[in-house]
Amino acid sequence: MVTGQEAILMDRRARLKELTLLFLKLGTIAFGGPAAHIAMMEDEVVKKRKWMERQHFLDLIGATNLIPGPNSTEMTMHIGHERAGFVGLLVAGASFILPAVLITAVFAWLYQQYGQLPQVEPFIYGIKPAVIAIIVAAVYSLGQKAVKNLQLLLLGLLTLAAALVGVNEIAALLGAGFAGLLLYAIKNQRVTLKSIAPTLLLQPLYADTLPISLVSIFFTFLKIGAILYGSGYVLFAFLDAELVAKGFMERRQLIDAIAVGQFTPGPVLSTATFVGWQLDGWQGAGAATAGIFLPSFFFVLVLNPIIPRLRKSKLFSAFLDAVNVASVAVIVAVVIEMGKSTLTDWRTIVIVVASLVVVFWLKKLNSAFIVIGGALLGYLLSLI
Numbered sequence: 001m002v003t004g005q006e007a008i009l010m011d012r013r014a015r016l017k018e019l020t021l022l023f024l025k026l027g028t029i030a031f032g033g034p035a036a037h038i039a040m041m042e043d044e045v046v047k048k049r050k051w052m053e054r055q056h057f058l059d060l061i062g063a064t065n066l067i068p069g070p071n072s073t074e075m076t077m078h079i080g081h082e083r084a085g086f087v088g089l090l091v092a093g094a095s096f097i098l099p100a101v102l103i104t105a106v107f108a109w110l111y112q113q114y115g116q117l118p119q120v121e122p123f124i125y126g127i128k129p130a131v132i133a134i135i136v137a138a139v140y141s142l143g144q145k146a147v148k149n150l151q152l153l154l155l156g157l158l159t160l161a162a163a164l165v166g167v168n169e170i171a172a173l174l175g176a177g178f179a180g181l182l183l184y185a186i187k188n189q190r191v192t193l194k195s196i197a198p199t200l201l202l203q204p205l206y207a208d209t210l211p212i213s214l215v216s217i218f219f220t221f222l223k224i225g226a227i228l229y230g231s232g233y234v235l236f237a238f239l240d241a242e243l244v245a246k247g248f249m250e251r252r253q254l255i256d257a258i259a260v261g262q263f264t265p266g267p268v269l270s271t272a273t274f275v276g277w278q279l280d281g282w283q284g285a286g287a288a289t290a291g292i293f294l295p296s297f298f299f300v301l302v303l304n305p306i307i308p309r310l311r312k313s314k315l316f317s318a319f320l321d322a323v324n325v326a327s328v329a330v331i332v333a334v335v336i337e338m339g340k341s342t343l344t345d346w347r348t349i350v351i352v353v354a355s356l357v358v359v360f361w362l363k364k365l366n367s368a369f370i371v372i373g374g375a376l377l378g379y380l381l382s383l384i
Contacts, residue, residue, distance in 0.1 A: 012084055012087075015084040015088065016084050016088060016091050018049075018083070019079075019080050019083055019084060019088055019092045019095065020092075020095050022044060022092075023076050023080075023091075023092050023093075023095035023096040024095045024096075024098065024099060026040055026041065026044070026076075026096060027095060027097065027098060027099035027100055027265065027266040028265055028266070029265055029371055029372070030072070030096075030265050030266055031127050031131055031265050033072075033131075033268060033334070033338075034070065034071045034072040034267075034268075034334075035135045035138075035331045035334045035335070036131045036134055037072030037075070037266075037267075038061060038071065038072050038075055038138065038331075039135050039137065039139075040134065041072070041076070041079065042054075042057060042138050042141065042142065043138070045057065045079055047141075047363075051082065051083060052079075052082060054141070054142070054145045055145055057142075058142060058145055058324045058327075059307055059320055059324065060075060060078045060079075060304075060307065061075065061142075061324065061327050062173075062323035062324040062326075062327050063078075063303055063307055063320070063323075064078065064300075065169075065170070065173050065323065065326075065327050065330070066170070066173065066174070066177075066323065067299045067300075067303060068225070068226055068227050068228050068295065068296075068299065069225055069226075069228060069269075069293075069295055069299060070267045070268070070269045070293075070296060072096075072267060073093060073096055073097060073267045073269070073293065073296055074093075074296050074300050076092045076093050076095075076096040077089045077092055077296065077297060077300040077301075078300055079092055080092025080093060081300065081301070081304045082304075086301065089297065089304070090297070093293070093296070096266060096267070097266065097267060097289075097293055099265065099266055100264055100265055100266025100267055100270035100273075101266075101270050101273045101285075101289055103264045103265070103266075103270075104260055104261070104264055104271070104273040104274050105273055105274075105277065105282070105285055107260045107264070107274060108260070108273060108277035108278065108285060109277065109282075111256065111260075111274070111277075111278070112278060112281075125347075125348075125375075125378035125379060125381070125382045126347075126348075126351045126374040126375050126376070126378015126379065126381070126382075127371060127375050128338065128342040128348075129342055129343065129348045129351035129352035129355060129374060129378070130355040130370050130371055130373065130374020130375070130378075131338075131371065131374070132335060132339060132342060132343075132352050132355070133352055133355030133356040133358075133359045133370065133374075134355070134359060134371075135331060135335050135338075136335060136356060137359040137360060139331055139332055142328050142331075143156075143325075143328050146321075146324045146325040146327075147328075148321060148325075151180075151183055152180075152322065153325070155176050155179055155180060155322050155325055155326060156325040156326060156328060156329040157329070158176070158179075159172050159173070159175075159176045159325070159326040159329035159330065160329040160330075160332050160333055162175070163329065163330050163332075163333035169330050172326060172329075172330065173323055173326045173327065173330065174323075175326075176322045176323060176325070176326035176329075177319045177320070177322045177323040177326070178319070178322075179322060180318045180319050180321060180322025180323070181315065181318055181319050181322075183318070183322075184314070184315060184318035184319075212279055212280065213280075214280060214283055214284065214287045215287075217276055217279055217284050217287040217291070218287040218288070218290060218291040219291065220242050220243075220288075220291065221272050221287070221288045221289075221290075221291030221292040222292070222295065223291075224238045224239070224242070224272075224292055225269075225291060225292040225293060225294060225296065226295040228269075239254055239257075239271075243275070243279075248279065249275070249278055249279065253275075253278055254275070256274075257274040257275045257278070260274050261274070267293075269292050270289070272288040272289055272292040272293075273285045273288060273289045275288055276288025276289060347378070347381040347382065347384070350377075350381065351374055351377050351378055351381070355370055355373070355374055358373070
């Protein structure tokens with residue numbers, strides 16, 4: 001007979017196994033950047049597995065957008081913490097990161113050996129249009145929950161406008177959040193900020209004059225991981241200042257590193273693996289990868305347990321509702337920008353339309369099949 005303690009252990013092992021398999025899969029097929037990754041997670045975690053309510057999923061997105069680091073990777077950690085505590089956080093995060101790091105490491109080794117990247121464009125031609133369709137479906141789903149009233153709709157539209165004209169995304173999110181606080185205060189004729197504490201970001205010390213070594217590689221990427229907001233192009237700016245400007249690597253190498261991060265699945269911050277490999281082989285890759293992702297584990301560990309308590313505060317709830325709708329608006333801005341650069345001919349338009357039809361018609365279809373289908377269709381159409 002199975003005892004209560006044994007049943008708890010079996011349940012925990014089962015949950016950890018579920019987390020491992022799910023995020024290894026997503027880390028292998030999740031192309032398209034954070035917005036696409038989060039869309040896939042929403043499909044898997046909220047719709048299919050029903051591990052959490054959509055509102056809580058939105059709360060996690062909003063909270064994740066307010067801390068540094070890769071948003072989609074931090075979402076995996078939040079989900080892991082919800083399912084299996086601290087160990088779940090570690091397992092989910094590591095499982096999502098691992099495939100991208102291994103794939104990037106292979107490219108890094110090939111690049112170091114041959115000095116150039118293999119030609120992969122024919123094979124990924126259709127992935128981005130398919131990813132756009134996945135994100136549109138997520139925006140529709142999350143937007144229905146996030147837009148609770150006319151005020152939030154207005155905040156969302158203002159955030160979208162701000163994002164499209166180039167306002168920093170964290171500034172736009174915080175602006176929307178504090179606008180939500182102001183509207184709440186006006187409505188209730190009182191203001192109190194006691195329930196909101198500012199996020200303290202501890203930046204690791206790093207001397208700019210240190211020569212490149214495993215220690216300096218680790219601390220360089222630890223610093224970047226602790227203060228990085230925004231997309232992979234923001235990462236490019238940090239690395240340009242930290243490495244290219246100081247003569248540790250060529251700008252051409254850095255551009256190739258960013259390209260690898262863009263066309264490989266999983267978090268774009270796996271670019272760090274590529275850069276670290278060019279600096280000091282596989283050991284440099286390990287140091288850079290550990291450094292850039294380590295802060296995210298810490299931030300999520302601290303933040304996740306207090307989100308439900310913060311949600312109970314009416315004041316913070318108003319703040320979080322505003323941040324949630326702003327997060328959806330930022331995702332819309334990402335879709336628009338992706339559309340401008342991706343939908344450049346009739347083939348990509350055909351792919352995105354076909355993918356949208358499939359996404360909204362076959363709502364339970366795994367998003368991995370949308371990605372695979374887009375890639376195959378893109379390859380076939382590129383032959384015409």
